[in-house]
Amino acid sequence: MNEILPFVIGGLALFLYAITRLSEVMKDLFSENAKNVIEKYTSNIFMSILIGTILTVILDSSSAVIILVIVFINAKTLTFKQAIGLIMGANIGTTFSSQIIALDVGKYSIIPLFIGLMVGVFAKNKKWKRYGHVLMYFGILFFGLFIMEESVLPLRDSEMFSKWIKRIEGSPIQGALVGGLITLIIQSSSGTVGMAIVLGKQQLLSAVGGIAIMLGAELGTCSDTLLATINGSRQALKAGFFHFLFNLTTIIMGLILFLPFVNLVEKLSETEDLGKIIANGHMIFNITGVLLFLPFVGWIENGLNKLIRDKAMAKNG
Numbered sequence: 001m002n003e004i005l006p007f008v009i010g011g012l013a014l015f016l017y018a019i020t021r022l023s024e025v026m027k028d029l030f031s032e033n034a035k036n037v038i039e040k041y042t043s044n045i046f047m048s049i050l051i052g053t054i055l056t057v058i059l060d061s062s063s064a065v066i067i068l069v070i071v072f073i074n075a076k077t078l079t080f081k082q083a084i085g086l087i088m089g090a091n092i093g094t095t096f097s098s099q100i101i102a103l104d105v106g107k108y109s110i111i112p113l114f115i116g117l118m119v120g121v122f123a124k125n126k127k128w129k130r131y132g133h134v135l136m137y138f139g140i141l142f143f144g145l146f147i148m149e150e151s152v153l154p155l156r157d158s159e160m161f162s163k164w165i166k167r168i169e170g171s172p173i174q175g176a177l178v179g180g181l182i183t184l185i186i187q188s189s190s191g192t193v194g195m196a197i198v199l200g201k202q203q204l205l206s207a208v209g210g211i212a213i214m215l216g217a218e219l220g221t222c223s224d225t226l227l228a229t230i231n232g233s234r235q236a237l238k239a240g241f242f243h244f245l246f247n248l249t250t251i252i253m254g255l256i257l258f259l260p261f262v263n264l265v266e267k268l269s270e271t272e273d274l275g276k277i278i279a280n281g282h283m284i285f286n287i288t289g290v291l292l293f294l295p296f297v298g299w300i301e302n303g304l305n306k307l308i309r310d311k312a313m314a315k316n317g
Contacts, residue, residue, distance in 0.1 A: 007151030014144030016191050018137045022060050025133050038072060042082040045297060049290065052089020061190070062094035063224040066243060070228045073236040080304070083239040084297055088246065088290045091218075094190065095283035101194045102201070102279035106146025113139025148198045155204055169209040172258045176251065179216025189221035193282055201275030208262055210278035214285070215254050218247050234310045242304060250289035261285070 038055075042048040056065045069086050072078040078086075112135045119132025155161045168175040183192045196213045199205035205213075222244045229240035254261060265281040293300075 004151050004154055007147055011144045011147030011151060012186070012191060012195065014140050014147065015194060016144075016186060016188050018141035018144060019060060019188060019190055022134065022137045022141070025130055025137065038069075038082075038086070039077060042078065042086060045085045045294070048082060048085020049089040049092070052086035053093040054089075055086075056090045056093025057096045060097055062090040063189075063221060065090040065093070066225050066239075067228045070225070070232060070236045070239055073239055074232045076233075080235045080238045080242075081301060083235075084242055084301060087239065087243050088293065091246070091286045092283075092290060095279075095286050097190050098193050098197060098279040098282040101145060101190075101197045102273070102276045105142045106149055109139050109142035109146055111139070112136070113143060115139075145194065145198060148195065149202060152199060152202055152204060155202075161204070165205060165209060168212060169206050172208070172212040172215070172255055175209055175212025176216035176219070176255060179213035179218075180220040181216070182213075183217045183220025184223055187224065189217040192217035192220065193278070197275040197278050200278045201273065203274065205274065205278075207266055207274055207277045207281065208259075210274065211262055211265065211281040211285075212258070214278060214282050215251050218286075219251050222247055234308055238304045238308050241308065242300065245300070245304075246289065246293060250285070250292070253289075253292075254285060 037051060041051050052065060052069075055068075056062050059065055059068075066087055069078060069083050069090075073080065073083055116132045116134070116136025116139055120129050120136055121132075123129045123132055168178055179192055179196070182195070183189050186192065193214050196205060196210040196217075200207070200210045222240075225240045225243045229237045232240075262281070265284055266277055268284065269277045269280045271277065
């Protein structure tokens with residue numbers, strides 16, 4: 001175990017570093033365009049969900065998109081009503097990274113890493129340099145996953161690890177708590193879900209344990225959003241609270257219907273690749289959550305408007 005841990009931590013550190021840098025570089029490249037798109041196409045709830053999904057796929061971080069939305073709300077560019085669809089779309093968009101992680105891309109990581117490095121070093125145009133950096137960070141992200149995948153193989157023979165995994169798999173609530181705690185520590189739901197997928201791919205974690213951890217990661221990711229609302233406007237606070245309420249409600253429903261949900265995911269996946277099944281579970285869970293929430297968006301919006309009233313409205317009331 002002592003020999004494995006440094007490689008797992010090292011691979012995870014590369015993965016998280018790449019995600020952070022990717023989000024920053026992508027925001028530099030697309031933030032102004034993103035602002036224009038968000039302003040123009042978010043009057044309709046369905047368009048808002050679509051824009052939120054696309055932006056999250058581009059930026060590779062739901063937290064980055066939701067924090068960006070909160071920044072725009074504080075700048076009075078967006079309203080809480082527009083933010084609702086964007087937040088739900090961000091929850092769908094983040095599942096695409098799970099699908100990429102479930103693919104065996106790690107072994108090819110050196111290709112985008114090397115090409116991106118060469119473009120970043122030798123390109124004279126600033127925009128091309130940024131594109132090179134994007135490619136390089138994707139390579140680092142995949143290389144981090146590759147290191148984690150290879151380093152966890154010896155855990156198959158670890159009795160202590162097997163006992164820990166059995167405890168998680170025996171209790172979905174305990175698995176969700178573990179997923180939430182890991183996400184709070186590393187501040188990345190993608191990192192937590194990524195680790196679950198990696199363990200699944202190496203037959204070290206079942207679909208039951210992986211999906212339970214994924215559920216917890218969905219709640220843990222709310223911490224970034226809630227922190228971003230501190231000292232913000234009431235509209236921003238409502239957006240942060242909506243994100244928390246959305247994730248908490250869908251997670252509770254997921255835990256209540258846990259085993260039927262896992263069986264459904266396994267049936268729809270039609271594969272024995274546990275990493276792919278966990279990634280599919282992440283996607284199906286978030287898309288289903290959005291579909292279930294859609295009919296009640298108006299009521300939730302009105303309820304939060306009454307619960308967290310704007311200062312001007314509060315004075316008049």
